[in-house]
Amino acid sequence: MTETAAAPSARRDAARRWTVTAAAVIVFWAMGWTPLPFVRIEWLHDALLDRLLIRGPSLLELGLTPIVAGFLAVELVALAVPALRRYREGTRAERAGLTQAAWLVALALAAVQAVAFVRWLGEQTGPDGGGLLPRAGRLELAALALTLVGAVALVGVLARAVDRFGLGDGFAVLAGASLLGQLAAYVLYELRGVASAGQRIGVLWLALAAAAMALVIRALHAGGRTGVRVPVPTCGLVPLALTAWTLSLPYALGPGLSLPELRGAQELLERYGWPGHWALAVGFAVALALAFTSGAQVRAAWSAARLGEPPPPASVDVAIRAAHRWSLLLVAAVAAAPLAGGFVRASFSLDHLGLFQLAAVIAVVMDVAAEARARRRLGPLVPAFALHRVYAVEPALAALGEAGIPAAARARYFRALLHVLAPFAPIELLVPAARAEEAAAICARIARPEAAPPAAAEVAPS
Secondary structure (H helix, E strand, O other), X not given: OOHHHHHHHHHHHHHHHHHHHHHHHHHHHHHHOOEXXXXXXXXXXXXXXXHHHOOOOEOOXXXXXXXXXXXXXXXXXXXXXXXXXXXXXXXXXXXXXXXXXXXXXXXXXHHHHHHHHHHHHHOOEOOOOOEOOOOOOHHHHHHHHHHHHHHHHHHHHHHHHHHXXXXXXXXXXXXXXXXXXXXXXXXXXXXXXXXXHHHHHHHHHHHHHHHHHHHHHHHOEEOHHHOOOEEOOOOOOHHHHHHHHHHHHHHHHHHHHOOHHHHHHHHHHHHHHHHHHHHHHHHXXXXXXHHHOOHHHHHHHHHHHOOOOOOOHHHHHHHHHHHHHHHHHHHHHHHHHHHHHHHOOOOOOOOHHHHHHHHHHHHHHHHHHHHHHHHHHHOOOEEEEEEOOHHHHHHHHHHHHHOOXXXXXXXXXXXXXXXXXXXXXXXXEEEOHHHHHHHHHHHHHHHOHHHOOOHHHOOOOO
């Protein structure tokens, strides 16, 4: 095919992929605003803003929680069982068994959650004293539960459509859409009423935080001078989420359990405030950086890449130490960002969990844009191999480049930020279809260096 003939085909493929991705997001959002059948929604407030923020029970009431929990449970089992560990990373065919098991667990969890939610819903009453389910018979309750489980399955169909025909990882795109909706609802709520200087400062603070985070996510790769690239942050932004969840635990459990230890934790949180929160986030960052990106693991991955001039171990160690330092600085800066909102007298700002959500949304947007550029530059691409270990992506790309195989990494920014919190979104290496089998063999030796054949036994790239 000539270059002039290929250009219109590439444009059509790009338009189709953008359309599929946008359509999946729109359908996902529409599901979030579609009320469940049999449920009275008259108790919603009459104001338009309240209708936007208080939507009542919807098709997406369970959200992505069953899917995330299902994939996380299966990945943890595969990590713990040596016989299954090798299937965590590989081609889609190799991972098919784990994927099917994850979906079975996800749908089972969705069924349990749906039944519990429907029972709870049947016991609730609206402001007028009437029940939210006027017809709470067994048939109606069963239909509601099946509807909720079906909605979770439909989310899987949408994600699969994005994977095959759209841009970006399907679940990552939908997770980003969900988080974007939550952030938008929060900002709209804070901007209600008469505009004030504090609100304008809050919007400016949010825009600056988003821009700075996008620049940092894109630019930070340590070890450039040594030839070894280690993705930063090595701990992801998981410390922010863990900090938020840890801080909320005493408040969530204290009233119900009334334990002296929890009351003491509440007093400590109130006494030390943001400095204590910041120290907790940095502490999590140190522990997770060492757990997620150890020197031995990174050295093994770069050694398995078998480049023409492999980097010496000392260079790898220098790159890892630099990556850890940059990671701690990044987490420390982001963890201190909520303080800046108070200093500039913004009427609202994001806490640790909000900043984590904002970073995830930005990462999804950057991943989708990066894949679109790669497909425009490299032509048609297919998934060759899936990686869960973020540090293995750079040596895999370097080895593919050494073999003359053009490649792009799907969902690399999103997974680098979420690490273990996103087992549903592996980093897939996309290559031309004609080189997919060869690329999979190269990536396999990096993902599983202990099982790689000796260098002399390898087949030279065609």
